[in-house]
Amino acid sequence: MKISVAIDGPAAAGKSTVAKKVAEIKGYTYIDTGAMYRAFTWYCLEKGVDCQDEAACVALIPEVNIKLRPGHVVLCNDIDVTRQIREPRVSGNVSYIASYKDIRLFLVDQQRTMAGKHSVIMDGRDIGTYVLPNADVKIYQIASVETRAIRRYDENISKGIPCTLEEIEEDVRKRDYIDSHRAFAPLKPAPDSVLLDTSFMSVDEVVNAVIEIIDKKIQEKGGN
Ligand code: DC
Numbered sequence: 001m002k003i004s005v006a007i008d009g010p011a012a013a014g015k016s017t018v019a020k021k022v023a024e025i026k027g028y029t030y031i032d033t034g035a036m037y038r039a040f041t042w043y044c045l046e047k048g049v050d051c052q053d054e055a056a057c058v059a060l061i062p063e064v065n066i067k068l069r070p071g072h073v074v075l076c077n078d079i080d081v082t083r084q085i086r087e088p089r090v091s092g093n094v095s096y097i098a099s100y101k102d103i104r105l106f107l108v109d110q111q112r113t114m115a116g117k118h119s120v121i122m123d124g125r126d127i128g129t130y131v132l133p134n135a136d137v138k139i140y141q142i143a144s145v146e147t148r149a150i151r152r153y154d155e156n157i158s159k160g161i162p163c164t165l166e167e168i169e170e171d172v173r174k175r176d177y178i179d180s181h182r183a184f185a186p187l188k189p190a191p192d193s194v195l196l197d198t199s200f201m202s203v204d205e206v207v208n209a210v211i212e213i214i215d216k217k218i219q220e221k222g223g224n
Pocket of ligand 1 (some may be wrong): 011012033035036037038094098099123124125126127176179220
């Protein structure tokens with residue numbers, strides 16, 4: 001049975017950590033849509049294009065070829081940018097890029113193609129509301145800003161990406177604001193999503209909760 005799971009929510013809510021684990025356990029393909037917006041942002045920065053200049057960024061669309069590879073590897077025009085896309089210069093600009101409708105349409109098209117082929121778990125901001133409105137399971141994962149900033153700070157430090165907690169908290173607040181106030185496909189819960197507040201939950205607890213929701217849905221659909 002082909003299943004699609006959408007996990008949306010604000011920045012650094014732990015969506016990708018949970019989605020990766022659930023994908024592994026259930027044998028689904030994990031699609032990190034944020035990585036695609038990040039890779040596009042990386043390319044703009046490499047080209048020296050101002051990320052707040054919509055026309056200049058949109059003009060780069062024909063030059064950009066983003067691929068997600070096994071092992072959570074992200075390629076942009078065949079360059080491995082897996083690490084670079086997590087750097088603060090990318091995080092600080094990605095919400096501008098993600099607010100441009102033409103760039104969203106370009107990337108959403110690829111996301112839908114990927115979801116059409118396999119059982120997927122896809123995380124982002126607009127998966128349940130726009131990319132996969134008919135997803136079998138929709139989760140809206142949240143946590144307090146403070147919790148999210150600490151989680152992202154720890155993650156960056158463990159990956160050797162230099163940052164301060166203050167810088168991360170400011171970035172998270174700024175991205176949440178831009179992501180939820182943009183005109184096209186903004187961050188918001190789908191009406192049929194399950195709200196999961198993970199502020200006081202461990203990763204395993206969240207993973208188990210998501211799997212329980214998926215299994216219930218599969219049973220309803222008559223699968224096993
Ligand atoms: O999930 P993330 O932090 O890697 O996402 C990076 C940015 O990309 C995020 O601030 C908003 C944008 N994004 C989006 O607008 N829509 C998505 N489906 C995924 C990410």
